[in-house]
Amino acid sequence: GAVVSQHPSRVICKSGTSVKIECRSLDFQATTMFWYRQFPKQSLMLMATSNEGSKATYEQGVEKDKFLINHASLTLSTLTVTSAHPEDSSFYICSARDLTGIYGTDTQYFGPGTRLTVL
Amino acid sequence: QKEVEQNSGPLSVPEGAIASLNCTYSDRGSQSFFWYRQYSGKSPELIMFIYSNGDKEDGRFTAQLNKASQYVSLLIRDSQPSDSATYLCAVFGYGGSQGNLIFGKGTKLSVKP
Numbered sequence: 001g002a003v004v005s006q007h008p009s010r011v012i013c014k015s016g017t018s019v020k021i022e023c024r025s026l027d028f029q030a031t032t033m034f035w036y037r038q039f040p041k042q043s044l045m046l047m048a049t050s051n052e053g054s055k056a057t058y059e060q061g062v063e064k065d066k067f068l069i070n071h072a073s074l075t076l077s078t079l080t081v082t083s084a085h086p087e088d089s090s091f092y093i094c095s096a097r098d099l100t101g102i103y104g105t106d107t108q109y110f111g112p113g114t115r116l117t118v119l
Numbered sequence: 120q121k122e123v124e125q126n127s128g129p130l131s132v133p134e135g136a137i138a139s140l141n142c143t144y145s146d147r148g149s150q151s152f153f154w155y156r157q158y159s160g161k162s163p164e165l166i167m168f169i170y171s172n173g174d175k176e177d178g179r180f181t182a183q184l185n186k187a188s189q190y191v192s193l194l195i196r197d198s199q200p201s202d203s204a205t206y207l208c209a210v211f212g213y214g215g216s217q218g219n220l221i222f223g224k225g226t227k228l229s230v231k232p
Contacts, residue, residue, distance in 0.1 A: 043224040110162040
């Protein structure tokens with residue numbers, strides 16, 4: 001199936017620093033990518049939808065100035081958590097939409113996730 | 120507000136039994152339906168998709184769709200302990216043009232040896 005990579009897989013940082021997470025679709029072009037956050041034992045929460053070459057659309061309650069999203073190419077989207085604080089510690093997961101359905105269907109494929117810990 | 124509902128579980132079945140996972144959706148115009156599996160601490164992975172009413176089989180997995188009842192299910196035959204995970208039902212909107220999947224909150228499945 002389609003492969004989506006995410007880097008880094010795990011990051012620990014000090015409070016007040018910024019952290020950038022990369023999401024890449026390796027074998028298909030993704031005009032749309034998504035960023036989710038998941039706290040322990042809770043369900044996925046969609047943070048924002050990112051379309052290549054345009055501004056991201058954020059879900060209600062997600063601070064766009066804190067979670068900066070850039071989707072500069074058809075295979076790369078980045079999420080930057082600015083001035084991170086301990087409450088931002090979470091599992092961040094990206095997904096990419098395969099519109100062409102080269103693996104049988106138009107759907108979203110998920111990256112492996114990035115576990116962020118803010119001290 | 121488009122919604123996808125799942126019983127959160129946990130659903131516990133003995134090894135070798137059939138596990139039945141259910142999902143209902145609110146948007147009658149929905150056209151495509153997906154099941155993802157998420158192991159603890161990992162990201163979701165696609166295991167099945169279905170577009171047409173009826174059954175679709177893939178190995179030990181069978182997806183069932185009833186658009187009239189707005190109901191999707193996933194059957195896992197000969198359940199194994201390795202099937203223990205949270206199963207997420209997801210739905211695209213009408214024409215697949217909604218841009219993102221609407222996910223249920225997931226059903227946690229536990230297969231006991």
